[in-house]
Amino acid sequence: MDQANLMTEPLYKAVIGTVIDRIVSGELVPGAMLPSEYDLGAELGVSQGTARKALEELERRGIIKRRQGVGSFVAVRTPENALFQFFRLRNPDGTQAIPGLAEETVTSRKATASEAGQLSDAPERVHEIVRVRTIDGARLIYEKSVVPAVLFPGLAERAPLPNALYALYQQAFRIAIVRADESIRAVAADQETASALGIVETRPVMRVERKAFDIADRCVELRLSFYVTDHHAYGISLA
Template identity: 60%
Template sequence: MIETLIDRIASGDLAPGAMLPSEGDLGAELGVSQGTARKALMDLERRGIVRRRQGVGTFVTARTPESALFHFFRLRNPDGSHAAPALEEENVRRRRSLRDEREALFGKPDHVFEIERVRSVDGSRLVHEVSVVPAALFPGLSERSPLPNTLYVLYQHAYSIAIVQANERIRAVSGKPEVCARLRVAAGQPLLRVDRTATDLSNRTVELRTSHFVTEEHCYAVALT
């Protein structure tokens, strides 16, 4: 049942923000008990695919700029509040994929879009990002530049690709000269490197992202639940 609902959401049959049938109606439609339907919806809610409003109903999660930003952008101000990034520079280009990109991304794409961005917080350049996505899944992406601050909202609304999970590896590195130049810091300055693999509703790897953060006055916060 869960797979059926995910397929309907991924196909666009159940669009972002759409209200799902009641547990009883959903169970009858799919040929399962109301209890089974309830458990499936609870699991989808836990995974962030749907949201339930008491006394109202269950809705397909729709990423808004604010929800996507604060869910996936984890840089925090010294007082612990969310840091709101602004776009400083952007370059979007279509190119042939590298071997490790072909192996990791859905469809083993021969071509990808590379999105390089520099983002600032309160006027200071703090983030250098390089995101790589399969060209076949994001047709015309380069023509949309400049892209919105929150890429995952664009992915969902323009391409029906909803990011539901991002796995990250974090390590401290000495900044390479080209990255430090874009961030306007001294070459070799310690930076926080975050390598992200993002998957969508259908468990497809649709984005690889490498980010470098200046964290002298800010921190990269992760909440464990």
């Protein structure tokens, strides 16, 4: 983001854009330390207060982490925080359910018209990750994730993939997921889902459709999941 852009939008938003551009380009890698509020402001020709407001907003979005008395750092997506932030099933006592992996296939194929219309930059090809996940050994989750092949080169050759995909996305491909939009509804299990989970067809399951966005606000993953929730709840915290 150049100085001209700094003059045509709210200053703190321009600072945010500059930091995000540097992260996306790889100039600032996960774990890298950012300039101080004073140095960032001086570099971009804005006040220290404006730089502080930008860094506070970046922290709120989960893009950076700030350590009191130390500085600001590009957030690192670890397997633990990626799993706990985006995996929502809760045990009956309200504690976090921990998923295991029973089956996985990873394939590369042509994107459907719907996928190309929803994913960033309308990719021609995608990688599809199909998984059956377990809780305490029970097959409770059937999910399909689709990502643009151009942003995730060689993903299919990395199978089997780790439990926490979003940590892999950042560590291997510099794609940091910072938010996800979901729609949830109850449906009857179709033949494919029933077969994957070992349940009877038409059994009620929870259908969760997700669009995941990276720090540049690009839609980089579509995920469709089916949950058996007889003994678990889908927990969401509202602020």
